Amino acid sequence: MKSVLIGIAGGTGSGKSTFTNRLKEAFCDDIAVIYHDNYYRKQDGIPFEERKKMNYDHPEAFETELLLDQLSQLRSGEGVDCPVYDYSLHNRSDEFVRVEPKKVILVEGILVFVDERLRDMFDIKIFVEADADERILRRVIRDVKDRGRDIEGVVEQYLTTVKPMHYLYVEPTKPLADVIINSGMNEVAFQLMKTNIEKMLASES
Ligand SMILES: Nc1ncnc2c1ncn2[C@@H]1O[C@H](COP(=O)(O)OP(=O)(O)O)[C@@H](O)[C@H]1O
Numbered sequence: 573m574k575s576v577l578i579g580i581a582g583g584t585g586s587g588k589s590t591f592t593n594r595l596k597e598a599f600c601d602d603i604a605v606i607y608h609d610n611y612y613r614k615q616d617g618i619p620f621e622e623r624k625k626m627n628y629d630h631p632e633a634f635e636t637e638l639l640l641d642q643l644s645q646l647r648s649g650e651g652v653d654c655p656v657y658d659y660s661l662h663n664r665s666d667e668f669v670r671v672e673p674k675k676v677i678l679v680e681g682i683l684v685f686v687d688e689r690l691r692d693m694f695d696i697k698i699f700v701e702a703d704a705d706e707r708i709l710r711r712v713i714r715d716v717k718d719r720g721r722d723i724e725g726v727v728e729q730y731l732t733t734v735k736p737m738h739y740l741y742v743e744p745t746k747p748l749a750d751v752i753i754n755s756g757m758n759e760v761a762f763q764l765m766k767t768n769i770e771k772m773l774a775s776e777s
């Protein structure tokens with residue numbers, strides 16, 4: 573079985589997870605999904621107050637080597653134990669999630685097109701686009717509701733690291749994408765990808 577790897581990048585709050593999760597809901601266990609965020613580096617020796625202030629939007633914040641190894645394993649037909657990240661702790665949890673090899677593997681994250689080795693693994697590269705004001709508004713609501721943050725902290729983090737790193741690292745990868753889609757709720761883009769994945773799953777190779 574030859575796996576097709578699909579990379580889904582875009583700024584924070586653009587709707588990457590929304591788009592990815594809609595595809596996962598449509599195909600359930602027929603496809604695998606990997607979130608780059610789960611590969612944020614382990615920070616066990618660093619106190620919580622320090623972890624809170626770190627730059628999580630720089631490529632070095634991720635253990636991309638581990639992701640590369642695990643994607644290679646999946647492509648060779650082996651299952652992997654993916655790490656699980658805990659945003660409220662700013663650290664990896666002790667949990668792992670078993671991911672089995674599938675014909676179609678989605679890999680989602682703000683910076684998945686930055687590392688050339690990772691970028692070159694993708695058969696299809698999708699960039700989810702949304703205006704910066706909409707992204708930050710969504711992020712404030714999501715981070716307060718789901719990631720254990722307060723509004724002041726989200727705003728400070730956005731201005732000090734998230735925004736500058738977005739323009740330095742995320743936005744320059746947009747032209748490297750095969751397809752740029754306008755929001756994760758885009759029905760046309762969803763149907764096009766769904767049809768394509770159906771064909772991939774039905775093909776013999
Ligand atoms: N087009 C949209 N309109 C309104 N809310 C949206 C839209 N896309 C995403 N959201 C919401 O915004 C938040 C961030 O979206 P998410 O998909 O998690 O973004 P990302 O994974 O790119 O950071 C989520 O709460 C999601 O439900």
Ligand SMILES: Nc1ccn([C@@H]2O[C@H](COP(=O)(O)O)[C@@H](O)[C@H]2O)c(=O)n1
Nearest residue numbers: 583584585609628629659662663682734
């Ligand atoms: N401890 C952490 C780790 C990451 N973040 C932020 O998550 C963003 C990426 O996730 P999206 O779902 O928004 O794409 C990224 O911008 C990091 O700033 C965090 O806040 N805390």
